[in-house]
Amino acid sequence: MLSKKITDGTEFVVFDMEWNQPMPGKEYPFDVSRLTGEIIEIGAFKYIYDNGELIYKSSFSTDIAPVKYTKLHYHVKKVTHKKNADLLNGIPFKEAYLAFRDFCGDAILVGWGSSDPSMLKMNLEFFEMDPKLNMFFLDLQPIFSLFAGLQGTQRSVEAAVDFYNIDKNEFFHSATADAHYTGAVFEEIFKHNKPSAVISAISSSSIDPDVPSDFSFVGPECLDGPSAFATSKKFMTTCPLCGSGLNVKIPVFRIRKSQYALLECKEHGELFSRTRVKKNREGNYYAASVLRFATQNDYWLVASKKEEFDKYGEKGKPAPQPEEEENET
Numbered sequence: 643m644l645s646k647k648i649t650d651g652t653e654f655v656v657f658d659m660e661w662n663q664p665m666p667g668k669e670y671p672f673d674v675s676r677l678t679g680e681i682i683e684i685g686a687f688k689y690i691y692d693n694g695e696l697i698y699k700s701s702f703s704t705d706i707a708p709v710k711y712t713k714l715h716y717h718v719k720k721v722t723h724k725k726n727a728d729l730l731n732g733i734p735f736k737e738a739y740l741a742f743r744d745f746c747g748d749a750i751l752v753g754w755g756s757s758d759p760s761m762l763k764m765n766l767e768f769f770e771m772d773p774k775l776n777m778f779f780l781d782l783q784p785i786f787s788l789f790a791g792l793q794g795t796q797r798s799v800e801a802a803v804d805f806y807n808i809d810k811n812e813f814f815h816s817a818t819a820d821a822h823y824t825g826a827v828f829e830e831i832f833k834h835n836k837p838s839a840v841i842s843a844i845s846s847s848s849i850d851p852d853v854p855s856d857f858s859f860v861g862p863e864c865l866d867g868p869s870a871f872a873t874s875k876k877f878m879t880t881c882p883l884c885g886s887g888l889n890v891k892i893p894v895f896r897i898r899k900s901q902y903a904l905l906e907c908k909e910h911g912e913l914f915s916r917t918r919v920k921k922n923r924e925g926n927y928y929a930a931s932v933l934r935f936a937t938q939n940d941y942w943l944v945a946s947k948k949e950e951f952d953k954y955g956e957k958g959k960p961a962p963q964p965e966e967e968e969n970e971t
């Protein structure tokens with residue numbers, strides 16, 4: 643049964659993948675945007691949660707022989723230290739994936755950054771296999787930032803390894819080594835923090851990669867900002883997955899050019915919402931909104947904006963600091 647509830651016996655599979663990229667400028671007999679990377683390696687470590695700690699259970703590692711991008715892209719070559727000849731040692735993707743999926747069982751998948759599940763699904767789709775992973779996925783990167791007091795920043799797995807003084811006896815940037823390091827960081831997070839706090843952060847951050855988690859809305863043109871904000875109201879009050887009304891956890895507030903809120907669908911979990919009003923070339927206003935299942939970064943973002951709003955109001959923290967660029971996606 644697919645669940646993100648963590649109890650004694652819950653399994654986690656910490657994984658990492660490497661993929662090769664198309665050669666720039668080369669013609670391929672298919673649309674390259676359907677396969678922006680072809681997976682060439684999967685590495686994974688399985689842990690069992692037991693009474694406040696992670697117990698290592700077993701590992702999985704496989705090289706995959708690419709069939710579309712058979713020569714290593716120079717960037718991939720540089721980062722992974724692989725050679726073209728190494729690619730020949732791999733097994734077919736289908737065989738590798740089925741073995742990996744079998745290894746995972748009912749575990750919660752854990753990775754560093756959010757790109758691996760989407761790359762995996764892209765490869766499954768391209769090679770005409772079932773793209774449903776049927777597993778929850780946890781991005782450990784923002785969980786690390788949260789417990790390391792580095793909220794809102796993105797750190798590499800190597801930075802996290804340094805933070806906890808974990809031995810660096812393997813090269814980074816092989817799937818197996820990076821999965822190993824990510825697992826070691828995961829263990830440390832449990833060792834250095836209250837397990838109940840870690841569990842609560844993990845449960846609320848695990849997502850189902852088989853359902854869309856990010857939704858956007860662009861409103862019609864309006865003559866002024868407030869009417870533009872108003873057009874997104876319906877979008878921001880119903881769950882994009884089931885259409886039911888959302889509960890309000892942090893009510894809508896506006897700071898500078900953005901409106902934020904934290905909402906909740908009883909069935910699907912908490913949603914981060916942000917609306918910005920933009921001006922088009924004709925001088926008309928329109929709303930651009932995002933609604934997404936909240937990650938640890940989103941909780942931090944909305945909470946820190948709320949704190950700033952409570953302190954300084956709609957205009958935000960005043961100069962001398964130049965207005966901060968808000969590039970979060």
Ligand SMILES: [Zn+2]
Nearest residue numbers: 881884907910
């Ligand atoms: Zn819902």
